[in-house]
Amino acid sequence: MAGNSIGKEFIVTSFGESHGKIIGVIIDGCPPGLQLSEADIQTELDNRIPPQPKIVSARIEKDIAKILSGVFNGFTTGAPICVIVENKEADSADYHKIKNLPRPGHADYTALIKYGGFGDFRGGGRFSGRVTVALVMAGAVAKKLLRKHDVDVLAYTSAIGNVKLERQVTYEEIRKNKYENAVRCPDSSCANEMETAIIEARKQGDSLGGIIEVLIMNVPPGVGEPLFDGLDADIAKALFAVPAVKGIEFGAGFKAAILKGSENNDDFRVRKGEISTLTNNAGGVLGGISTGMPIVARIAIKPTPSIAKKQRTVNLVTMENASISVNGRHDPCIIPKAVPVVESAVAIALIDHMLRAGLMQRIVKKEHE
Amino acid sequence: MAGNSIGKEFIVTSFGESHGKIIGVIIDGCPPGLQLSEADIQTELDNRIPPQPKIVSARIEKDIAKILSGVFNGFTTGAPICVIVENKEADSADYHKIKNLPRPGHADYTALIKYGGFGDFRGGGRFSGRVTVALVMAGAVAKKLLRKHDVDVLAYTSAIGNVKLERQVTYEEIRKNKYENAVRCPDSSCANEMETAIIEARKQGDSLGGIIEVLIMNVPPGVGEPLFDGLDADIAKALFAVPAVKGIEFGAGFKAAILKGSENNDDFRVRKGEISTLTNNAGGVLGGISTGMPIVARIAIKPTPSIAKKQRTVNLVTMENASISVNGRHDPCIIPKAVPVVESAVAIALIDHMLRAGLMQRIVKKEHE
C-alpha cells in the first residue's frame, strides 16, 4: 500500500488520523545546522486557522507542535525530525452514525474499497483535511530552509466561487496583505466579497471552492531534473496530496492553449549581464527546469464535499439507496485553510529539488559563527 | 542528476537523443506471459505520424521498433524489455549555427545551465519532442497489458488554438474516429477546422497549441495509493514528462472552483447491485483512488516554440541581445503527434498503479492455454 512519503532528498512521511491520538510528520534529509524551534512550526500552524469563525469549521482546536527528534541545542542535526500535534477535540459520535453511508465527493467509498473496511473512518481518518497539519509542519521546515537561500514561496487566494481577484497583485502586496484577512486574499475589498460569499453558502447549507495561486521568488535557474522528474511535475504531484485539488497549471497554463507560438514564447534579454525573459508565460519552468524567473502556478480547489444539504447516497450494508445530510463542524469553504497547505506542499517539492540539484548547502552554517 | 525513470512496479527508463544513434526505452516490471511483438509497438509508433504532411514537420522518418531484450518465443519473460528505434534522418547542421542562441520557449537555456555546456544540443537533444518515441513504445506495452484487463485509455484532441470541440463525444465515437483524421479529433467537421487553423498558422510562420482530453474506461475502484501517491498525482506527474504540457485537470477541474458543493458532489446510487455515481465531476478519482467511474482528464498543450517568425534572444557567448528565426523541420502544431504520447504517459502511470494495487495478475496466463 504505502504512499505516505514524498521526496528523494527531503523526504516527508505523514502519519496519524483525524480522530486518532496524533497527527505527525517525519522529515528525513533536512541538512544539519538549521536553527529550528517549536515556535517556528507553531507560527505556520496558527496561520492555518483563519481569525473569522463564521467562515470556518467550529472545530478550532489549538494545535500545539511538539518536536520529538532531530533537533539538538536549537539546531537540526541531520537526523529525522519528528513533529506531532495531539488530537484533542475530536467528536466521533456522528461518524459512527454515517459509517455505512459514504459522503458524496468524499473518499469514504474509495477508502472502504481500498482498505476492506479496516480503515479508521472517524472524521475521514487518513483522508481528512486535518491530515494537512502534517504538510504544514513539514512545510514550516522547508520554508525556513528556503529562506536561508532567499527563496520565498507564497500562496494566496485568487478566487472563491464566482468572486475573482481580477487585478494583478505584486509580490510585496501578497507578502504584506495575505494574512490581513480571513480568506487570505491580498486585496481587501475582494476579500470582503469572498467572505460574504462564504457566509451566504453556509446559510444555504452549501459550500464553495476556488483558486489558489502560488508565486515563488528567487529560485535559481537549473533546479529540476529532466523528463520524468521535472520541477513542475513534482510540484504538481505534491499538490495533488492536498485534498480537493482538481487542477493545476503553470504560467499561462490553459490559456497557453489558445495563444500562438509568437505570443506564448518568452523572449530572452540580457539586462546588466543577467539573462531573463521579457514575459513569463512559462511560469518559470522550461523542460522541467527552473529558468530563474518567478515560478507561477494556479490550483483549482473543489467546494468542500461535506454539506448540510440533503444528498443521495447508498447504504453499503443494505445496498439500498439512501440520503445523507452531513452535519457537524465543517468548513463552508476550505480555501482559507488550504492556502498555507498549498504553500507547504510546493515548498516541500521545491526544497527536495534544490537539494537534488546540489544548490542547497549540505550543512547549514551556524548563524552566529 | 538522473530523472529518466518513472514507476515503482512498471518502471520505464528513457534514453537516447534526438540526433544521436537511437531513441530507446527499458521497461522493467512487465509481468511475464504477455504476448508481445515488434508489430504491436510499431502500430503505436505509426500512429504518432499524422497522414497529412501539411500539418506536421517535414522530418517524417519511419521509425522501426526493435525489441532487444525481455521477449522470448513471442511472450514477455519478466526480464527488462528494451526497445529502440534508430535515428536516421537527423540533420544537425542548423543546430550548430544556433548553438549559442537559446530558442525562446525551448529548454535550450535551462539545459545549458543544468549540464554546463556538455549536453547534446543537436535537435534539442534529450529535450526534443523526438524523445517521446520512447514513451510511445513503453505505452504500447502498457496499453496491451491494460487491455488484458479490459482497461482502455483513449486520448484525443479537443481543441487546437481557438477551434474547440464543443459537443460531448462518446467513447465509441472516440474509439472509432480519432485516427480517421490528421488532427486526432473524433468529430470530422471540427477536425477540418483544426487542420485549416494549423495550415494558416504555418503560413504565418507561427504555431498553435491546444487541449488533449483523456478518457479511461473500466478502471476498477481501489486503484491509487493514499496521500502522496494518488492515481491523479501520478498521472499528472507522468504527463508533465510530455514536452509542452502546461496544465492538467481532472473531471470538472478548474470549473469545480466555481461550483457549489451541492452541484459538484457526485451522488452515489445502486444500480443492479453495483454502486456508481450519477455524475462524474470527480473524473473518476476521489482521495487519489479510482472510484470505478471513467477517469477523465484535460491537458493544456502550449504552441510549438520553434517558429519561423523572428524572435528576440541572447547570444550566450557574447552576452549580447540577438534575434533568431527557427527554420528547419518543425511542426506548426504538436497536438496531433502528442495524442498518442499523452495516451502512453497516462497508460504507464495507470498500469504502475494497477500493479501496486495488486489488481494485475503477476503472471499473465498464456493466451491459448
Add this chain to the structure above:
Amino acid sequence: MAGNSIGKEFIVTSFGESHGKIIGVIIDGCPPGLQLSEADIQTELDNRIPPQPKIVSARIEKDIAKILSGVFNGFTTGAPICVIVENKEADSADYHKIKNLPRPGHADYTALIKYGGFGDFRGGGRFSGRVTVALVMAGAVAKKLLRKHDVDVLAYTSAIGNVKLERQVTYEEIRKNKYENAVRCPDSSCANEMETAIIEARKQGDSLGGIIEVLIMNVPPGVGEPLFDGLDADIAKALFAVPAVKGIEFGAGFKAAILKGSENNDDFRVRKGEISTLTNNAGGVLGGISTGMPIVARIAIKPTPSIAKKQRTVNLVTMENASISVNGRHDPCIIPKAVPVVESAVAIALIDHMLRAGLMQRIVKKEHE
C-alpha cells in the same frame, strides 16, 4: 542525507536519538486487517533485555511501546503505524566530558565528519545501539504478519568470543530454548560457558563479540527479485543496519569457497510430489530467489567498542593525541540484545520481499470471520 528508511512495500522509517525524547518507528505498507496490540510489540521489546544483569548494561529501563497511529479497533488499518518508546533513564553527563574524544570503534568520529558537529552526540545519538529498539518494534509487526503465513524467523547465538556452539541444533530446540538463558543460545551448557566468558571480559574492562545465526522456516519458493534486489542482498543490507555487524554469509558461506562444485551443489529430489534439495549449502537462496528450503545465515558481530580499558584517541579540539576510558553503563557483549534485533532486521527484509512477490495477502482477513 536521509538513509533512515528501508523497504519498498513494507517501509520502515526509524527516528529518535539515544538521549532524546523518544525512539520511534513508522511502518508504512502493513496490510490492513492484522490484529495488533501494544502487547504484541511489548513482548518483543522485553525479549531485548536479558534476565542476567551481570552480562548487560546497567541501563535497564523498561521500554513501554505506545502505538500512535495506524491501528483501529485492534486491527491495522493500512495507514502508517507509528510506535514509540520514551527515553527515561538517559544520563548524558559523561558524554559531555568525552564530547571531543571520539571513542575507538564507535561512529563518533564519522558522525562528526558527516554532520559538521550538529549531531546529538549524547549516548551516540542516532548511532547508539538504543536505536535498535525501533527495529525491534517494526520487527514485531513483521513477524506477526509472517506468522499468518506460517513463516518463522529465528535468530540465536552460536558463538561468543571463543565459545562456539559446535553441534547442530534443531528448529524445535531453538524455538524452545533460546530465551531460556541470558545469552540466547539454544544449548544450555554452551550458554553457561558463554555467560562465564562475558563476565570474565567485563572484569577485565574488556568486551566480546560473536556469531548470530538465523534460520527461517516455510518461506515459499519464488521470493526475491532478480539481480540487484535478491532476497539475500536485501537481508544483508538490512543486517548492516544493526550496529557491530561486520560479516554475513548464507548457507555454506565462506566454506563454499573451499568446496568443489560436486560437493557444494544441492541436488534436487522429488518427495511426495514436492521438489526439494538433499543438502542446503545454498542456504535457501539461488539467484537471489528463495528455493523453498530453510533460509540460513550467519552474522559476525564485533565486540562492543565501549570498554573501561584505556585506549588511545585524539582530542578533536586541540588536535592532540589523548587517551580515553569509557565508563558508564555499557554491555560487555552486545550479542544477547542483538539476537532479537537481527531477527527483526531479517523479518523486515523478508516481509518486504513477500509483499513484492505478491505472496502476501494485500488485506488480511479478520481472524474470527
Add this chain to the structure above:
Amino acid sequence: MAGNSIGKEFIVTSFGESHGKIIGVIIDGCPPGLQLSEADIQTELDNRIPPQPKIVSARIEKDIAKILSGVFNGFTTGAPICVIVENKEADSADYHKIKNLPRPGHADYTALIKYGGFGDFRGGGRFSGRVTVALVMAGAVAKKLLRKHDVDVLAYTSAIGNVKLERQVTYEEIRKNKYENAVRCPDSSCANEMETAIIEARKQGDSLGGIIEVLIMNVPPGVGEPLFDGLDADIAKALFAVPAVKGIEFGAGFKAAILKGSENNDDFRVRKGEISTLTNNAGGVLGGISTGMPIVARIAIKPTPSIAKKQRTVNLVTMENASISVNGRHDPCIIPKAVPVVESAVAIALIDHMLRAGLMQRIVKKEHE
C-alpha cells in the same frame, strides 16, 4: 517484479539475456563532463577474459562495447548512458535438451517458479554469468569517475579452492601484478598453484570457488548514510548481484567475532594534523560511514555449479527423479572472470554514495581547461 536497477544518484539498469540479442546497461546520473570513449569500456571488458584458455570457458567471444547514448563530442552529457555488446556465439542447442532438468546450484529452478515458465532459459537467461558484462561496462564508467577523485577500487583473487594467498600484499603489488596472470592473484607463485588447481578440477569434471578481496584507497571520510543506507550495506547489496557470492565481510569480519574489544578497536592518532587509526579492523567503515582509512572487504565465491560430473536432479515435466551432466562451455572456476565484476559492483555502490554525500562534483570540469 523489477529488481534490475541499483543506485539513487548513479543509477545502473541492466538488461539483456545470455543468448538473446544483446547484453546492455543504462547509467543514469553520471555527471556531465567526464571524458569517455568506447575504448575506456573496452579495456575493462577485455580484462574479464583471462589469457589462459585452460582455466576458462571455451565461449570466448570478443565483446565489443558500443555506446548508444549519453556521450557527445567525447564527454558525458548528463543524459543516460547506454552501452551494449552483441551476443554472437551463443549455442542454445544444449539448453533445449536440459530445459526441464534444473541444474543443481543454478537459478534454473527458482527462475522457473518466479516467471511461470516464460523466462528465457537459454544459457541461464538473465541468471547467466554473462549478464555481469553489464556490471563491468557500468563499472568502467564508475571507476573512471572515481579516478578523477583519486579513488582507486581494486579487487584481486586471494584464494581458489584450498590454495590461499597467505601473505599480506601491498596496494602497489596488487595494482602492478593482478592482471599479470590468468587468475588475477598479485602473487605469481601463488597464482601458479591456483592455475594448477583449476586445471585439476576441470580434469575431474568438477569446479572450484574461492575468495576475492577488495581494497579501496583514498575514499574521504564521511561517505555513507546512517542506519539503512550505510556504505558497507550498499556495497554488500551490490555484491550479491554478482552470481555465486555467498558471503561478505569488512575489515576483520568474521575474525572480529573472536577478538576482544581492546584488540578489535582501532585507536585514533593524529599524524601531521591528520586523524587516522593505528589499525584498520573496521575495514574503513564505522556506523556505515567511511573513516578515511582504506576500505577492505572479502567476498566468498562458490564453485561454478555447472559441472560435467553426473548430478541428481528432477524432471519438471514428469516430476520424476533424474540425473544431469552439464556439458558445454563452462568455467571450472569463475573467480578470474569475477574479479573485474566484483570491482565494478563495488565501484558502482561507492560512486553512488560519493554523489549522495555531495563529495563528487556535479559537473566534471573539462580536462584541458
